[in-house]
Amino acid sequence: MKQQVWIIFFLAVPLCSSVQVHNATVNGDVTLSPVGISTVRSVVWKFGIDKVAEFDPSFSEDVKIFGNYRGRTTLDKETGSITISKLTLEDSGTFSVEVDSVLMPDLYRLEVHEAVYNVTIIKADSSNSSCELLCTAKPFSGEASFNYVWIKNGQFLTNGPHLTVNKSHLSYSYTCNASNPVSWKNTTVKDICKKAVNNVDIRKADSSNSLCELLCEAKTSSGEASLNYVWIKNGQFLSHESHLTVSKSDLSHSYTCNASNPVSWKITTVKAKEICKAPNRWLIPVVVVLASIGVIGIGAVGWRLYQNRDSKPDDDPAVNGTGAGSNRDTGAPNGESGGLVDKSTV
Known part of the structure; x- marks a missing residue:
């Protein structure tokens, strides 16, 4: 019967108790003190159902420390407070205390955290x-x-x-x-959402007799085209635009384009003479088409000449021997010449 009463009392304690929360850092320390107690005669601290520390002068003047709390826990005999050091995450949990053989209504919740x-x-x-x-x-x-x-x-x-x-x-x-x-x-x-710059290219955009326009193009791996451009010649700044107009008297210089965004940048350098004197891209297909037409025309003429190389008319007098002055019929006897008779000999 006594045991049943004790169990009922133990279960009823949390219903009317308060919980004190104590936050502490890993490897730090914490002090837990009985609430509303100025002096104690005996004291027992528990973590769950396991004893942590105990002092009862009726049995011994020494403080007893239990389990893995040994070497890092102290108990004040006068106030009943305990201090636990070298805290770990496993020390998080609920503590309770008995003072002078009476279970105190308050509970002590220890939460151990890692520092951020x-x-x-x-x-x-x-x-x-x-x-x-x-x-x-x-x-x-x-x-x-x-x-x-x-x-x-x-x-x-x-x-x-x-x-x-x-x-x-x-x-x-x-x-x-x-x-x-x-x-x-x-x-x-x-600007963490920006992508790194890559694929910087300079090409000829347009040209005239006196000017050549260069275009710097760069994109990021995500296709982002809103970049900053800087043109440089011989270490000197020229322009912030993606386009650069170069006089043809300056084509012997090299030009550098720097493309950038807030997280990265890339540069490329070209010789203006090589870019501006190169044929326009549209011109190459035209040249190919014209060349193809020329080859086809020459082939057609050659084939016509090949077909007509042995063709001669059948009625050509020089070929058939029937022309005037050849084997004329004169009425002369057989074996005699058909030429004219010299009358002076008659």
Whole structure:
């Protein structure tokens, strides 16, 4: 019967007790003190159902420390307070205390946290209209271990590790504050959604008898074309535009285009003479077509001559021997010449 009464009393204690929460840092220390007690005669501290420390002068003037609390826990005999050092995450839990053999109604909840450090912001995802940022803090033992707050220009935006930024707002700086009950840190980024510049190219855009226009083209890996351009000749700045007009008297120089965005830059250099004297791109197909037409025409003429090389008319007198003056019929006897008779001999 006595045991049943004790169980009922023990179960009823939490119903009328309060819980004191104590936050502490890993490798730090914490002190727990009985509430409303100035002096004690005997005291027993427990973690759950396991004893942590005990002092009872009826049995011994020495303080007893139990389990893995040995070597890092002290107990004050007069106030009944205990101090635990070299805290670990496993020390998190609920403590209770008995003073002078009476179980005190208050409970002591110890929460041990890792200090926040190495807060970083990365780009988690991106689309044509938005960019998603992710804030992380280490040591990373689960997102619930840290609280995240996003700030822009000193104004609160949202809670949580993720932030979706409209691409029209990418010029702003964004700050993530990661915290827990014992520490906090923050970090700030700008233009993190930009891509690195690549594929810088210079080509001839147009030309005349006296001028040549160069065009610098560069894109990022995401196809972003809103870049900054700087033209340089012999180390001297020329222009901020993507186009550069060069006088043909200056074609012997080399020209450099620097394409950049807030996170990266690339340069390329060309000799203006090589670019501006090269034929226009549209001209090459025209030349090929004209050359093809010429080859076809020459082939047709050659084939016609080949077909007519042995063709002669059949009635050519020189060929058939029937022309005037050849084998004329004179009526002369056989074996006699058909020539004229010399009458002087008759």
